[in-house]
Amino acid sequence: MGTAAHTETELxxxxxxxxxxxxxxxxxxxxxxxxMLAVARxxxxxxxxxxxxxxxxxxVIDAIQKFEGRSGLKTxxxxxxxxxxxxxxxxxxxxxxxxxxxxxxxxxxxxFKPSGRWKAPPQARFHESAEALMETEALNDCLDKHxxxxxxxxxxxxxxxxxxxxxxGEVCNILDVSASNLRVLLHRARQKVFxxxxxxxxxxxx
Amino acid sequence: MLMxxxxxxxxxxxxxxxxxxxxxxxxxxxxxxxxxxxxxxxxLRTSTELxxxxxxxxxxxxxxxxxxxxxxDALKAHQSGKSNQD
Ligand SMILES: [Zn+2]
Numbered sequence: 001m002g003t004a005a006h007t008e009t010e011l012x013x014x015x016x017x018x019x020x021x022x023x024x025x026x027x028x029x030x031x032x033x034x035x036m037l038a039v040a041r042x043x044x045x046x047x048x049x050x051x052x053x054x055x056x057x058x059x060v061i062d063a064i065q066k067f068e069g070r071s072g073l074k075t076x077x078x079x080x081x082x083x084x085x086x087x088x089x090x091x092x093x094x095x096x097x098x099x100x101x102x103x104x105x106x107x108x109x110x111x112f113k114p115s116g117r118w119k120a121p122p123q124a125r126f127h128e129s130a131e132a133l134m135e136t137e138a139l140n141d142c143l144d145k146h147x148x149x150x151x152x153x154x155x156x157x158x159x160x161x162x163x164x165x166x167x168x169g170e171v172c173n174i175l176d177v178s179a180s181n182l183r184v185l186l187h188r189a190r191q192k193v194f195x196x197x198x199x200x201x202x203x204x205x206x
Numbered sequence: 207m208l209m210x211x212x213x214x215x216x217x218x219x220x221x222x223x224x225x226x227x228x229x230x231x232x233x234x235x236x237x238x239x240x241x242x243x244x245x246x247x248x249x250l251r252t253s254t255e256l257x258x259x260x261x262x263x264x265x266x267x268x269x270x271x272x273x274x275x276x277x278x279d280a281l282k283a284h285q286s287g288k289s290n291q292d
Contacts, residue, residue: 121242
């Protein structure tokens with residue numbers, strides 16, 4: 001979250017990192033790299049994103065000494081990644097191109113009549129809760145596959161907001177998007193997940 | 207009047223409670239009358255919750271090991287830099 005909600009483990013992890021404890025770094029690298037990559041891939045292609053995340057970890061060794069805990073460690077790391085990406089984009093004058101023009105996914109848009117009513121309404125409620133659904137291994141794999149096919153921008157927004165539970169103001173900051181554009185990214189990504197789970201429930205296949 | 211397609215456009219805002227009072231009310235009224243949209247909202251909400259349980263972005267172990275190596279080297283350089291100053 002955006003507020004400085006520190007757990008005991010996070011504080012002791014930071015202390016150990018400040019002391020240069022290699023095992024603390026090993027733990028932190030595993031814990032925080034996935035979401036740091038989500039941030040980096042919002043801005044950069046895969047190869048450059050990988051590189052930025054690696055460089056960030058090296059820079060953290062010095063920077064952590066100045067970490068005062070005003071934000072959580074995760075938020076702090078995400079900001080470092082975002083800033084580095086923004087600098088890189090500025091120097092290469094590459095821009096992040098994203099379509100914010102329609103909040104409706106094209107595949108979902110096809111399911112309405114010209115009048116605006118459903119032509120093909122969702123037939124059934126998903127059988128189980130999200131928690132129970134996640135226990136289906138095939139669905140889990142399917143979700144993996146579809147998430148990796150999402151545009152990076154949508155996926156990063158989804159990851160940071162949903163999976164990593166950042167507050168929306170914080171996600172806007174990290175990804176440098178307006179609040180209304182974040183809403184579009186989130187909604188587009190959620191519709192993809194919805195369409196995927198629906199197809200999976202109907203056919204049993206990914 | 208709010209049509210199903212309009213509702214689908216703002217469904218996430220409804221789920222996250224980001225709509226203004228008036229729009230929120232017209233969604234609620236529509237949902238009372240429309241089974242398709244009720245199912246849609248329920249399923250979109252479940253889809254959203256799925257993401258909380260799904261910790262994706264599985265990073266490959268090679269990538270993590272490369273970071274470990276660079277961090278280890280940097281830590282060593284850092285330590286020897288410090289002891290040189292002492
Ligand atoms: Zn409807």
